[in-house]
Structures are given as C-alpha cells and as structure tokens.
Amino acid sequence: MSNGVFDDVQVIPPAEVDDVELYHAHSFITKYVFSQDAKIIAIQYSATAITIGLVGLVLSWLMRLQLGFPDTFSFISPDQYYQFVTMHGMIMVIYLLTALFLGGFGNYLIPLMVGARDMVFPYLNMLSYWIYLLAVLILTASFFVPGGASGAGWTLYPPQAILPGTPGVEWGIILMLVSLVLFIIGFTMGGLNYVVTVLQARTRGMTLMRLPLTVWGIFVATILALLAFPALFVGGVMMLLDRVIGTSFFMPEIIQAGELLGTDSGSPLLFQHLFWFFGHPEVYIVALPAFGIVSDVISTHARKNIFGYRMMVWAIVGIGGLSFIVWAHHMYVSGMNPYFGFFFATTTLIIAVPTALKVYNWVLTLWKGNIHMTIPMLFCVAFILTFLNGGLTGLFLGNVVVAVPLSDTMFVVAHFHMVMGVAPILVIFAAIYHWFPKMSGRMLHEGWGQFHFWVTFLGSYLIYFPMHYLGFVGVPRRYYEIGETSFVPPSAATLNEFITIMVLIVGFAQVVFIINILVSIFKGKESGPNPWNATTLEWQTETTPPSHGNFGDELPVVYRWAYAYSVPGVDADFVPQNMHPDDVKGSGSADDPSGHH
Amino acid sequence: MVLAVALIVLTVGSVIFHFWSPWWWTPIASNWGSIDNALLITFWITGVVYVAVLFFTAYCLYKFRYRADRRADYEPENTKLELWLSGLTALGVVALLTPGLIAWNEFVTVPENAVEMEVLGKQWAWSYRLPGKDGKLGTTKTKLVTDDNPFGINPKDPNGKDDILIEGENLHLPLGQPVKMLLRSTDVLHDFYVPEFRAKMDLVPGMVTYFWITPTRTGTFDVLCAELCGVNHYGMRSNVTVDDKAAYQKWLGKQKTFAALYPKAAAGEQLAAVRKDSKSKQSVQ
Ligand code: HEM
Ligand SMILES: [Cu+2]
Ligand SMILES: [Cu+2]
Numbered sequence: 001m002s003n004g005v006f007d008d009v010q011v012i013p014p015a016e017v018d019d020v021e022l023y024h025a026h027s028f029i030t031k032y033v034f035s036q037d038a039k040i041i042a043i044q045y046s047a048t049a050i051t052i053g054l055v056g057l058v059l060s061w062l063m064r065l066q067l068g069f070p071d072t073f074s075f076i077s078p079d080q081y082y083q084f085v086t087m088h089g090m091i092m093v094i095y096l097l098t099a100l101f102l103g104g105f106g107n108y109l110i111p112l113m114v115g116a117r118d119m120v121f122p123y124l125n126m127l128s129y130w131i132y133l134l135a136v137l138i139l140t141a142s143f144f145v146p147g148g149a150s151g152a153g154w155t156l157y158p159p160q161a162i163l164p165g166t167p168g169v170e171w172g173i174i175l176m177l178v179s180l181v182l183f184i185i186g187f188t189m190g191g192l193n194y195v196v197t198v199l200q201a202r203t204r205g206m207t208l209m210r211l212p213l214t215v216w217g218i219f220v221a222t223i224l225a226l227l228a229f230p231a232l233f234v235g236g237v238m239m240l241l242d243r244v245i246g247t248s249f250f251m252p253e254i255i256q257a258g259e260l261l262g263t264d265s266g267s268p269l270l271f272q273h274l275f276w277f278f279g280h281p282e283v284y285i286v287a288l289p290a291f292g293i294v295s296d297v298i299s300t301h302a303r304k305n306i307f308g309y310r311m312m313v314w315a316i317v318g319i320g321g322l323s324f325i326v327w328a329h330h331m332y333v334s335g336m337n338p339y340f341g342f343f344f345a346t347t348t349l350i351i352a353v354p355t356a357l358k359v360y361n362w363v364l365t366l367w368k369g370n371i372h373m374t375i376p377m378l379f380c381v382a383f384i385l386t387f388l389n390g391g392l393t394g395l396f397l398g399n400v401v402v403a404v405p406l407s408d409t410m411f412v413v414a415h416f417h418m419v420m421g422v423a424p425i426l427v428i429f430a431a432i433y434h435w436f437p438k439m440s441g442r443m444l445h446e447g448w449g450q451f452h453f454w455v456t457f458l459g460s461y462l463i464y465f466p467m468h469y470l471g472f473v474g475v476p477r478r479y480y481e482i483g484e485t486s487f488v489p490p491s492a493a494t495l496n497e498f499i500t501i502m503v504l505i506v507g508f509a510q511v512v513f514i515i516n517i518l519v520s521i522f523k524g525k526e527s528g529p530n531p532w533n534a535t536t537l538e539w540q541t542e543t544t545p546p547s548h549g550n551f552g553d554e555l556p557v558v559y560r561w562a563y564a565y566s567v568p569g570v571d572a573d574f575v576p577q578n579m580h581p582d583d584v585k586g587s588g589s590a591d592d593p594s595g596h597h
Numbered sequence: 598m599v600l601a602v603a604l605i606v607l608t609v610g611s612v613i614f615h616f617w618s619p620w621w622w623t624p625i626a627s628n629w630g631s632i633d634n635a636l637l638i639t640f641w642i643t644g645v646v647y648v649a650v651l652f653f654t655a656y657c658l659y660k661f662r663y664r665a666d667r668r669a670d671y672e673p674e675n676t677k678l679e680l681w682l683s684g685l686t687a688l689g690v691v692a693l694l695t696p697g698l699i700a701w702n703e704f705v706t707v708p709e710n711a712v713e714m715e716v717l718g719k720q721w722a723w724s725y726r727l728p729g730k731d732g733k734l735g736t737t738k739t740k741l742v743t744d745d746n747p748f749g750i751n752p753k754d755p756n757g758k759d760d761i762l763i764e765g766e767n768l769h770l771p772l773g774q775p776v777k778m779l780l781r782s783t784d785v786l787h788d789f790y791v792p793e794f795r796a797k798m799d800l801v802p803g804m805v806t807y808f809w810i811t812p813t814r815t816g817t818f819d820v821l822c823a824e825l826c827g828v829n830h831y832g833m834r835s836n837v838t839v840d841d842k843a844a845y846q847k848w849l850g851k852q853k854t855f856a857a858l859y860p861k862a863a864a865g866e867q868l869a870a871v872r873k874d875s876k877s878k879q880s881v882q
Binding site: 005006078079151153155163165166254256257265266269302303311334339341342346350352353357361369371373378385389395396400401404407409458465466470472476478479480483489491492495567568 | 598599600603604607611614618619620621622623629631632635636639642643646647650651653654657658661662663664667668669670671672673674675676678679682683686687689690693694697698700701702704705720738739740742743744749780783784785786788790792793795796797798799800801802803804806817818819821822823824825826827828829830831832
C-alpha cells in the first residue's frame with residue numbers, strides 16, 4: 001500500500017500554468033542593489049538585520065556592565081540604561097529576529113525549497129526590503145535626536161511612554177513608532193509574497209504535505225505575522241496621535257508633577273491588549289521558522305527522516321492558531337479583570353502539548369539515527385536544550401498564580417532570553433552553518449565553528465540559567481540598580497558580576513563567527529552543490545550558488561517527501577525530492593513498503 | 598560524544614545548582630503559601646521532564662553517533678507513540694493547572710472581612726490611605742489632586758474627612774487581618790510589589806485595581822515598584838511593617854487624618870481653583 005505522504009509517486013500531473021517570465025536585470029544597480037531576485041533580497045535583509053542586531057548586542061553589553069558593576073561606569077546614566085533596554089529589546093525582537101527569519105531565510109529558502117523561480121511579486125519584494133531599511137535607519141536615528149531614543153521599555157506602555165519622566169519623550173518615541181509602522185508596511189509586502197508563493201508557485205509534485213518543515217514554519221509564521229502586526233500598527237498609530245496631536249486613546253485623566261494634563265478617559269490597558277495581541281504571536285513568528293529549520297537540519301545530519309512529519313505540521317498549525325488566544329498571559333498583574341486569568345492560564349498551558357510533542361519528535365528523530373556531529377547539528381541539539389528549558393519555565397509564567405510572584409522579575413528576563421533569545425539565535429547559527437555552502441559555494445571553517453559553538457552554548461546557559469534564581473529572590477527587571485534592600489543577599493552581586501563576564505566572553509565568540517563568515521566567503525573550502533547530502537530542492541540546483549531563476553531550463557519535479565533518508569532498499573542514504581523513481585538505485589525502490597509503517 | 602557528556606554535565610549541574618545555590622525565594626510573610634506550593638509542584642514536574650528529556654537526548658547522541666558501517670532506521674511516524682506522549686503531557690498540564698487555578702480562585706475571592714486600604718503611586722513615591730473610624734474610604738478624583746489634596750479626596754464626601762493619610766513613611770499592617778489593597782495611580786503605571794507577600798498588582802491611572810493578602814509574620818519589608826514608570830523606576834521604594842494588633846493600634850493612633858493634615862482642602866476651598874487651573878492646561882506637554 002502506498003502512502004501519499006511518505007512514499008514515492010510515479011506519475012506527476014502536468015503543469016497547470018506555464019513557467020513564469022522573470023524580470024532580467026541589466027545593470028549592476030538593478031542586479032545587486034535594487035534587486036528583484038529573492039536571493040539577493042534575502043542577503044540584503046540578512047546583512048541589515050545582523051548589522052542592527054550587533055547594535056542590539058553592544059547595547060546588551062552596556063546594560064550588563066551596569067548590572068554587573070553598578071556605580072562603576074559613570075558614562076551609563078539611568079536615562080541611558082532605560083534607552084539601552086528599550087532599543088535592545090525592540091531591535092532584537094523585531095528588527096533582528098523577525099526580519100532575519102522571514103525576510104532573510106524566508107526569501108532565500110521559500111522559492112528554492114518549493115521549486116519556484118522566484119517570489120511571485122518580485123517588485124513588491126524589493127520594496128519590502130527598502131522600506132525595512134528605512135525603518136531601521138529611522139530607528140537608529142532616534143539615538144541622535146534631541147532627548148535621545150525612547151526609554152519606555154520595548155513594550156512602550158502608555159501613559160509613561162509619551163510623558164516626561166521617560167527618556168526620549170521629545171523625539172525618540174515618535175521615531176520609534178514611525179519606524180514600527182514602516183516596518184509593518186514593509187513586512188506586509190514581503191509577507192504576502194511568502195504566503196502566495198507557497199500557495200501558488202510550488203513546482204509540480206510539491207504537494208503541501210511534501211513541503212519541508214522549514215517552509216511550513218516560515219509559511220505559518222508569516223500568516224501569524226500578517227494577522228498580528230495590524231494590532232501593533234493600530235496601537236502605534238493611536239499612540240502617535242496621543243503624543244503628537246493630544247488625543248486620549250490611551251490617556252486617562254493624569255496629574256503629573258502637580259499639573260493636570262488635560263487628557264481624558266483613555267485606557268492604558270487597551271494599549272496593552274493591542275500590544276500583546278501582536279506580542280504573543282510574535283514569539284511564534286520567531287519560533288515557528290526556527291522549529292521548521294531545526295527539523296530539517298536535524299533530519300539531514302542524523303540521516304534519518306523527521307519523526308512524525310504529519311504531526312509536526314499539525315503542531316505548527318495548531319500552535320499558530322492557539323497563539324492568538326493566549327495574549328493576556330502577559331497581563332496577569334496588569335489590573336485587567338482577574339477572572340480572565342482562568343481562561344488565559346488554561347489556553348496557555350494547552351499550547352504546551354503540541355509544543356512538547358515537537359520536542360519529543362526532534363529527539364525521536366535522533367533515536368536510531370546515524371548522527372553526524374556537524375556544527376549545524378551541534379547548534380540544533382543546543383537549541384533543543386535551551387528551548388526545552390525556556391518552554392518549561394513558560395509553564396511557570398503561564399500558570400497565572402505562579403506567575404504573580406515572578407512577573408516583572410529577572411525570572412522573566414531569563415525565561416524569554418532562553419526561549420526567544422538564545423534558542424532562535426542558536427537556530428540561526430545552525431541555519432547559517434548549514435546553508436552557507438549553498439549561498440557561497442564554500443564551507444565555513446570547522447575549527448572556528450567549534451569554538452563559536454561551545455563558547456556560545458555553554459556561555460549562554462551559564463548566563464541565563466542562574467538568572468532565573470535572581471528572579472526567585474525577587475530582583476525586579478528593568479532596574480538600573482537594585483541598591484540597598486533587605487532581601488537580596490550580597491552574593492547576588494557576585495552572581496551579577498559572573499553573568500556580565502560570561503556575556504562579554506560570549507560576545508567575543510560572535511566576533512570570531514563574523515570573521516569566520518567574512519574569511520570563508522573568499523577562502524573557505526569549496527563545498528560542491530550538496531555537501532550534506534540533503535534531499536530538499538535547494539541542494540539540487542544546477543549551479544551553486546543558484547543563479548537568477550534558481551533552477552536550470554526545467555523546473556524540478558517532485559516525487560517524494562523531503563525526508564527520504566536511509567530508505568530501506570535504497571543504496572544511497574538519501575534520495576533527493578526530485579530524483580525520478582526509475583533513477584533510484586538499490587535492491588528495492590523507495591516506495592517498497594517492506595519494513596516500515 | 599562530547600556533546601552527550603556536556604548535556605549530562607549541564608543537566609546534573611543544574612539540579613545541583615538548584616538545591617545548593619544560596620538563591621531562593623524570601624521567607625513568606627502572607628497567606629499565599631498556596632502560590633509557593635503551586636510553584637514547587639511546577640518545579641518538580643518540569644524538573645523531571647527536563648532531566649528525562651535531556652538524559653534521553655544524551656543517550657541518543659552517544660548510542661547513535663555516526664559510524665560508517667551503520668545505517669539509520671526509517672520510521673516516518675508512530676501514531677500510537679505520539680498519542681501516548683501527548684496524553685502524558687496533557688496529564689502533566691492538568692497536574693500543573695489544577696493547583697494553580699484552585700489557588701487563583703482564592704486569589705480572586707476577597708474575604709468578606711477584609712479591610713480596605715489604599716496605595717497611591719506617583720512618580721516616584723508611594724503613599725497610603727487608610728479608612729478612618731467610619732471604616733470607609735472617601736471617594737477620590739484625579740482631577741482634585743493638588744499640593745493641598747495629594748490624594749484627590751472629594752471634600753463633599755463625608756467618608757473622606759477622617760481618612761488617614763501616610764506620606765513618605767512606612768505603611769503598617771495588622772498581623773492576621775485580611776486586607777484588600779486598593780491600588781491607584783495619578784500619573785503612569787506602577788506596581789506595588791513586596792517580595793515576601795508574593796502577590797503584586799499594577800497601579801493603572803484611570804482605574805482602581807486591587808489584590809488581597811493576610812500578613813502572617815511581623816517584620817518590616819521592602820516595597821518596590823515592579824512596573825517601569827520612568828527614569829527613577831528603580832528608586833521608587835518604601836517599606837511595609839507588619840505589627841501585632843497592639844503595636845498596630847498604637848501606630849494607628851499616631852497617624853493624622855485628611856481633615857487634620859489639609860483642613861482647607863477638606864473643607865472644599867480648593868475646588869474652584871483647581872477647576873480653573875485645569876482649563877488652562879490642555880496640551881500634553
Ligand atoms: C547574549 C545576548 C543578550 C544579552 C546579554 C542580553 C541582555 C539583556 C539585558 C541585560 C536586558 C535588560 C534586563 C532588565 O534590566 O530588565 C535585556 C532585555 C531584553 N532583551 Fe536581551 N540580551 C541578549 C539577547 C537578546 C535577544 C537575542 C533577544 C531577542 C528576543 C533579546 C530580547 C530582549 C528583550 C525583549 C528585553 C526586554 C526589554 C525591556 O525590558 O523592555 N535579548 N537583555
Ligand atoms: Cu506570550
Ligand atoms: Cu516603577
């Protein structure tokens with residue numbers, strides 16, 4: 001019996017539409033600057049995201065210097081500390097992770113992996129990048145305007161975000177909001193592209209249930225983003241109006257420093273609902289692409305099919321859906337009606353089930369594999385550990401009553417860094433080490449990769465694992481310094497010093513990584529088209545790096561799922577998705593049902 | 598191989614750290630032992646899962662490490678196993694949620710005999726208001742706040758005149774008496790946070806929020822702000838002292854009322870002036 005998902009098909013229906021005519025660039029400018037080729041756009045997105053991400057990283061060093069060694073660095077004032085916190089958080093979540101996963105990996109991988117020549121709307125795709133760049137520049141400019149960047153925290157809660165007493169109220173907050181609005185506009189252009197390309201431009205034989213999980217992850221994440229970002233957009237525009245023309249969407253009657261402000265009957269909680277209606281799905285906008293990538297990288301390097309592919313797809317879809325009805329778990333102590341707690345705690349903990357299943361299935365993919373301990377594999381295993389850790393502490397923060405003592409403490413900072421800081425970044429590293437050969441035709445240096453991996457993995461764990469315990473002690477987050485208290489023992493200061501030193505060491509390892517990339521682009525060992533013996537279409541292109549149009553004269557035709565590794569009866573331990581069943585060599589054929597299901 | 602060892606070391610190290618590190622929560626001083634219990638249950642369940650999954654992962658990494666003479670297994674899925682694992686996880690979730698929601702039900706149910714007290718947050722200081730002899734707090738309006746009426750108490754409300762106002766000093770609470778803390782801010786968000794009480798809640802301008810506790814241990818504890826409220830957020834501190842009944846009464850006897858502290862405002866004289874003032878300041882900055 002043949003199973004439509006897992007087994008080869010012999011006959012592929014003929015194409016329903018003709019191959020597309022691509023825009024052909026003639027000058028250097030249209031080829032590499034205002035490019036409409038998704039692969040170039042991907043690299044532009046990635047380079048911009050990583051550059052601004054490095055700014056976010058440097059900001060985190062400054063914050064950690066202050067937390068580890070308070071009263072030492074006179075150049076870090078409370079004003080600046082709060083500006084660093086705010087810009088760091090916003091940069092990391094939106095301008096680095098969202099942009100890199102969707103704009104970067106999405107653009108590079110979707111067309112290649114689904115067997116398309118390019119995104120379906122190349123011109124829009126180009127605009128998306130340039131608007132993103134503009135958003136990044138405006139955000140960066142806010143450091144240099146009078147009053148400096150906003151210090152409202154990345155959550156930008158009003159009224160505080162737009163009132164004196166918070167740094168950046170003059171210009172910083174305006175630029176921040178304008179930048180966010182632009183980011184969303186740019187993202188929407190790209191996002192529509194990703195979704196339509198997956199739905200519309202898959203090559204013959206590439207059914208939805210044969211898509212690699214990377215594509216599933218990016219696809220569902222993009223849908224989430226298209227549905228979630230409008231909430232932030234609306235909140236941002238309303239706050240701009242409150243700030244600039246004095247409306248009161250989020251402003252109740254306020255007396256500040258003895259003066260009645262003339263604001264009236266707005267609701268600060270309304271903003272929080274809008275923000276988190278976006279903000280929680282945002283976690284999954286970052287996580288789902290990471291889930292997908294991890295699945296594919298683990299499967300490839302363990303030479304084994306991903307375990308439970310169909311369940312993995314449904315888990316991605318299910319998590320995506322559920323992520324829209326849990327947002328108020330960020331608001332348990334916000335003063336909203338406390339009865340909401342029952343509902344949101346329940347929905348939040350329900351998400352744990354599909355999420356846990358994904359973790360089990362990654363580990364079960366390793367079970368009876370033949371595991372190559374390559375750098376991408378190392379990073380994936382590190383991801384499993386940190387994601388598991390962060391997922392489990394999420395059960396503390398999701399379970400309303402347990403969250404009450406922990407909310408707004410360092411426990412929260414440790415939790416979200418573990419689950420949406422460290423974990424996705426480890427996946428980004430895995431992905432870069434994995435796909436760099438396709439993008440450049442060269443391998444990254446293995447020894448430096450080992451160094452980068454071990455320092456980053458162990459260092460991050462040593463930074464964030466003990467930090468949870470500062471939260472148990474009760475140390476609040478967003479504190480310039482904790483100062484004198486009756487409950488924080490002096491040993492906590494030593495721990496803070498230790499964490500700061502680890503942060504600097506981990507930071508140094510990233511410098512090594514960047515150098516590795518820059519050197520390997522020119523000097524790396526040549527990789528050939530498919531160094532990992534992977535099955536998915538991007539590895540089967542005629543040229544490496546793939547040329548404009550991705551594939552040669554003929555688009556590939558897909559005969560099987562993306563996980564035909566170590567198929568019984570086949571000589572090679574992998575069968576590319578587009579290899580014709582007649583060409584598969586071995587004692588049996590790949591759709592020989594003997595020995596499985 | 599190295600990675601398998603690293604996973605084991607990290608897992609075991611984390612467990613050791615958990616039991617032997619000097620950092621743990623502060624001794625509780627309120628009735629919210631049920632929160633601590635739910636937390637401990639969460640720790641045990643998640644801890645067991647963490648160790649189990651990581652040990653299993655380490656085992657796989659070691660046992661199925663690459664060997665040229667071996668081939669990976671081919672098993673697309675195993676629905677039975679996946680359903681079992683989902684079922685077990687769901688059980689774990691129920692085990693976490695049950696004590697959690699039971700405790701939350703307690704948290705949202707303020708006892709009948711709770712006395713009301715008010716915490717007022719302003720950038721960047723805490724003040725407190727206790728009901729006077731009538732046992733009732735007077736009504737308030739943000740609009741009425743002036744230097745002469747820092748709480749914005751409505752002078753027309755007879756319940757407000759005997760309200761006890763505490764500015765720049767410790768709040769005292771009677772041991773064993775349930776209190777409903779009413780939280781009010783006149784400018785931005787704040788959060789009334791006493792680590793030993795476990796409970797905390799935001800102060801939101803434009804509305805009155807609350808939580809309730811019963812202090813169970815005498816002593817003086819730190820009050821911190823746990824919601825970013827501007828540049829001096831970290832410096833917004835105060836103290837709360839839990840007294841036995843006698844000491845509490847003695848302290849209470851020394852506190853002054855609204856009428857005593859601000860006789861003019863309590864008599865309603867400031868009202869007209871404030872109104873005029875507010876008209877002239879329409880813009881935000
Ligand atoms: C090793 C790299 C990193 C270090 C050392 C670091 C450090 C910090 C520190 C010290 C804070 C301020 C904590 C506080 O006082 O409340 C912070 C906040 C934050 N970080 Fe990171 N971080 C890193 C990477 C990331 C990444 C990759 C993300 C992406 C999700 C991220 C997201 C955030 C967010 C959202 C905040 C909260 C900002 C706020 O409170 O408004 N960080 N980080
Ligand atoms: Cu959330
Ligand atoms: Cu505060």
